[in-house]
Structure formats: C-alpha cells, structure tokens
Amino acid sequence: MMKDLNYYIKSFANLKVDRASGTPAPHQPILLLSVIEQFERGKIRHNQIYLTPELIATFLKYWSNLVTTDHHSDISLPFFHLAGKKKIKFWHLMPNPGFEAVIESGTKIRGLAALRNTVKYAYLDTELCEYLQNASSRLKLSEVLVRSWFSAESQQVEKLYAVDELEEIQLRLFEKGGAVYTVEDIKDQETTFVRNAAFRRNMISLYEQRCTLCRLKIVSRDNQNVVDGAHIKPFSEFRDDRLDNGLSLCKNHHWAFDRGWFGISDKYRIIVPDGRLYEETPRDMRSLQDFDDELILLPNQEIYNPRVDALQWHRSFWKIA
Numbered sequence: 001m002m003k004d005l006n007y008y009i010k011s012f013a014n015l016k017v018d019r020a021s022g023t024p025a026p027h028q029p030i031l032l033l034s035v036i037e038q039f040e041r042g043k044i045r046h047n048q049i050y051l052t053p054e055l056i057a058t059f060l061k062y063w064s065n066l067v068t069t070d071h072h073s074d075i076s077l078p079f080f081h082l083a084g085k086k087k088i089k090f091w092h093l094m095p096n097p098g099f100e101a102v103i104e105s106g107t108k109i110r111g112l113a114a115l116r117n118t119v120k121y122a123y124l125d126t127e128l129c130e131y132l133q134n135a136s137s138r139l140k141l142s143e144v145l146v147r148s149w150f151s152a153e154s155q156q157v158e159k160l161y162a163v164d165e166l167e168e169i170q171l172r173l174f175e176k177g178g179a180v181y182t183v184e185d186i187k188d189q190e191t192t193f194v195r196n197a198a199f200r201r202n203m204i205s206l207y208e209q210r211c212t213l214c215r216l217k218i219v220s221r222d223n224q225n226v227v228d229g230a231h232i233k234p235f236s237e238f239r240d241d242r243l244d245n246g247l248s249l250c251k252n253h254h255w256a257f258d259r260g261w262f263g264i265s266d267k268y269r270i271i272v273p274d275g276r277l278y279e280e281t282p283r284d285m286r287s288l289q290d291f292d293d294e295l296i297l298l299p300n301q302e303i304y305n306p307r308v309d310a311l312q313w314h315r316s317f318w319k320i321a
Contacts, residue, residue: 003090003127005137011090012141013148023069027078029149030066034058036142037161039132045222047129048094049122051079051115053197054166056190061165066150066157075190076115079122080108090125112189170198177304178202178242186239199241203229206299207248213262213270214286215297216250228254232310244307248299253288260318262288264311268296273320 012032018025034055038044043054056075063073082091084106095103099118102109109115124132131137146157173179178199186192209225210217219225230249233240249257256262263271272292279287298305314320 003125005131005140008090008128008131008141009144012144015149016084021070023071024149025071025077026063026067026069026149027071027074028082029145030059030062031075031078031082033062033142033145033157036132036138036145040135040138040161041164044132047123047126049124051075051112051119051121053194056112057166057169057194057197060190060194061160061163062157065160066153073190074110074112076110076112080115080119083122090128092123092125094120094123096120112193166194166197166201169194170201173198173241174202174243178240178245180242181239183239195241199246200229202243203246204248206243206246206301206304207297208300210248210297211250211253212247212297213253213257213291214250226250230254230257232306233313234258240310242307243299243304245310247296247306256288257314260314260320262291263315263318263320264296264306265315266308266311268298268306270294270296271315271320 012029015028015032017028035044035049037058038049038052038055041054043052049055059075060073067073080093083089083093083103093103096118102118109118123129131141142157142161146154150157173195181195186195204225204227207227208217209219209227211227216226227248227250230247231238231240232245232247235241238245247257253262261272261277263273265271270291270293272289277288279289281287296306
C-alpha cells in the first residue's frame, strides 16, 4: 500500500481509540498533537521519539485544556497502544534490551515508570517522519487531528500550539523560587517527571551549566549537558524543590555528594572527610581530595545561594565534621 500524505491524513482521522466509556478516549490524538509540536520546535530531529519532559509537558498542556470527558491523563496508554496490532499502523516501539518479548506479546503496560523501563523510544514509518519534518505537511496533519477529534476547540489549539509548556513551568517555578510539595502533590508520575526537569533546568541555568565543585561545563549543539540539578536535602524525604535547596553538579560529583563523599561548609567551602576514600586519578586530573577547602561556584543570583540549614543537614546526616 502506498503511504502518501493522504494515507496518514486518513489514519489520523480514523484512529482506533478506546470507546468503552461511551465517548472516544482522547489519548492518541493528544499524543500525536504533542509529537507534531515537538517536531515543529525542533525537539525531535530524528525518527526517535523519547518520553522526554518536553513531550510529557506538552501532552499535559493539551490534555488539561482540551479534554472535557472523565478520562484520566496517562501518556503511557497511547504511547504503547498506538503500536498495537492494527491494519493501519505507523507507530512502532523500540524495546529496551531484555524487553523484546514484552513488546511482542502486547502485554498491557500502565504508568510512566513501567513504560520507560520497557520502551527505549517510539519511531514512525519513514514516510510519516519525513512528512513531519515538512512544515506544510505538519500543518495538514495537525489540522486533521483537530478537525476530527477537537473540532470545537480549534482556536484554543492554535493558542496552545504557541506555548512552550516546559519553559512556562520552569519560569513559574523560578519566579517563586521553587516550591515545597505535599505527598498528594507528587502522586502523579507525569507531573512529577516534568517537575524534576523544570528544577534541573533552573539549577543548571543558575550555575551557568557548570558543576559547582569542579566547574566542568560541556554542552552539546542541542543544549544537552553533563550537569544535574541536585537536591541538598533529598526530595524523596523532604519534597523541597526550592532553588536554595539545590546545586548544579556533574554526574560524578552528584553521585559523590548523594553518598556523603564530600560536604559544603556554611561558608561554602568544600569539605572532603579524611580517610573515607581511596583515589587513583588519571594524569593531569584532580582528585576529590584536592578540592578540600576550596570555595564552591555560587549561583549567578545570590538569593539562590545554597541554604545553610540544608548544608548543615547534609553534613550531619553523613557525619561530615
């Protein structure tokens, strides 16, 4: 069968969605709208669709503004089931190593964590991917989704399309200096995943994409980098996403900080406990011990300097004098 643009237009208009509740489940068209937007923004450049914070934030944006039924938001459902055994099939899954049989069997996977554990990424028919890299084709495909599934909300979709949702979430959190959450606030896997990404992006921006300990900065052309937004008091226990409870650390030093291999004094100097480590470093590289008593790199806005009580908690927990 020839898979031209009309083939995909018809496919998008006739998605095989769940109708068990009496109304069509909106998950698949919402996901496809989100994917189209990611192509438009240049976030997807190759035929590999990962469950990124950007994609999930976009999915939640469309869901919260377009869905009026009682369906529950869950990106794992369309991401997995679009690849089901259907006559019309354009969405495919690349399993993580060891999960090939799970994908092949069609076993239901629910929840973001389970899906990320099972699936590496989704990929499209080569023809569809090429159409989505063309502005004119993207417009036609998005228009058929809106016309077929959200006809009453066409003007709303146009406004939503202009909003970079993850950037908006990041900005809102930054303007209020972060947030402290209740247990109820973080029950939803999708919103928590997006929140984590917004915290990380704010932290690495404050430290200008450098590690606060070693000053390492490596940034790729697509703005990927090697530093993490690290919590001083662990989020799992305190649910504290305030920006002064964070540090920007390269992956090695993030791992070391989370295990108490070094602490930070109230004067923002590095403390490496004696006798806790054995190190062998490559030539011309500094050991962790070499950083002892050095001043950390501080954020570019003083009001977000690491909170002293958080640093004290970390030192006390790991028994760092």
